[in-house]
Amino acid sequence: MRGTLPVLVAGAALAACSGDARRPPPPRGFTQYDAVVRVATPDSVEFTRVQAMDVDSRGNLYVADHTDIAVLSPEAKLLRRLGRAGKGPGEFDDVSSVRVLPGDSVFAFDGGAARVTVFAPESERPAHMLSLSTANYVFPYWVMPVSDGSLMGVFRAAYADSPRGRRRDTVRLLNPDASVAVDSVLAFPEYEAVEVEQGPVGGALFSPFGQQTLLANAGDRVYTAWTGSWQVEVYSARGKHLGTVHPQDPPQPLPVTGAEMDSVVTRMQRGGPFERQTIVRALEGAGRKTWPLLDQMLVDDSGRIWMAPTARAGEPLHWAAFDEQGRRVGAFQTPARVKLHLIRGDVAYGVALDGDDVQHVVVYDLKPVHPEPKRT
Template identity: 25%
Template structure:
């Protein structure tokens, strides 16, 4: 996906107190900035020589039937009873399925009233509530996972935004909900052409349920990087899949996991934003980013001009996604030479130790891992209809 922006010119002993290394291999070649970190576990190729084998066994498809037709599917969530909630981006509703694949009901509809949506950005089950984030309206709606009744709504616009100097005038556009219902909110500065080039960062603050932003910043991460150019005297900027951006994910105990772009390095912060530890897998090799290949893949004149003029990174981003399951594991998709697949690494979320890894088609993205199952979004090649497919996880 390419996002465009047109700008009007504006005038276990796994780490030690400094740097740790596992004992299965000699010290690997590690970037200097990782050597300088504290409490980092470095895994080498010897640490992945004997890992578990994972098999995903097909169990159930959740899709269209004679009674309901699903549109373009977005976020997916599963409760502890195995009920499936899936966002329909076309119909602006949430479909609900029972574990056996039978269709139960739908929640909400398009609109601006209570329990209605414009753009459903994410779903999250907390206890017996389904938390629905509508980023277009900056609204949270909470529904019962048993009766599906609307329990509450909340405007997500912070009430004290302009009282914190660093984020005055910024746009609260990235929301990560915690298990206590509080939000980790990323604030994007207003993007102007003269300041969009180069590396920029996004501050994250904690927002209480009363919509008050805590004054102490939690973390700061790298923002999307843009490629820019001028066409017909008009400045343009765009992001591409190869432009790096930090990945943020919150664990079930509200620790904050942050991955950068160039390395298989994951940093962990406590819920207050204090750095705790990190782990780095040196055996992962980044995929070279070749300008000539990009020019071949992006024939559009504007794209080619951006790519020719850009100071490109040497490699593609290391990681594409991070997911947490409910068994203290983190599932990480890595970018490899074959662009038809991702190589998924399943790690212990405390130590970063590799449990298993496997290849999986990009066309069947993993969305949720819950109750010993993986849920993917898949598209029928003949009909074009999308469905959610459940697989049972088998580790040997």
């Protein structure tokens, strides 16, 4: 079961965009959508930490949920779960990506175990596995299949090389046997951390005011966006820079209010060794007075780049779609506390948090507000 990733991966489509015959025609003009809830999972279907989603040819949804993959019907009924917590074959430590391959085989990458697992269609037993733990570099935390059978992985430098918040993530193209084909497709800074020191104790904490790189993919293209800016860089799978997208109508960054600062400090202090004033001084020293400009980014199966600027707590997210010339071609909004993972055709898939912070998978139909008249 171990070794070179088999032919099941050949021709695989990347995350949000497929290059196969299911791909719809490119959009024309601008369309305003209403995001209408089609279905959501009931309380009886529990999720721990959803990290990725994909859809098969029959509309079944595959949800990477920490230590397994929940398979949901188009009506959001739980059909089965692939894998369970553990280190053995068919077991997961932390599933960070899932992709449905041509023929409806299922590709999963376990970032905790640094291992790829492929399930045959309709099977709950792993057909093939590929370990990445023997490579002579730091393990990847995100891996995806590429259409020629290669793999694309995102790697983070070890702490010994540079302190947290100052390291760089590197995208590498791997051969089907996990050997390196292209050592650096691209590199970008990891998330900005805030350095905290209190007497002899020091460390770096994640700051919600810090910026980071968002990564999306479509076919054999890679899209990156720094959350402090309103532009997208486009690369080929082998690292060629294909262009920069400058979307129209950039939003204005949101200033951090006093109440928001107090709430963030309280969360950062909870369960840690640092005093409140120490964290306040560290955040003030970092100099961030606004929220990151960009909150979420996806690329759909028409090649539209969907971007959602950061909104204040409790406010909806306003999504806008752009083509690669930066023209605005679509828009819709989702309620507060919803994170989208996938847009396929006129359907969006994501996770909503309820009042108790319980995750529910939710599926939206994107209905044109002013649909084009039918042609005769």
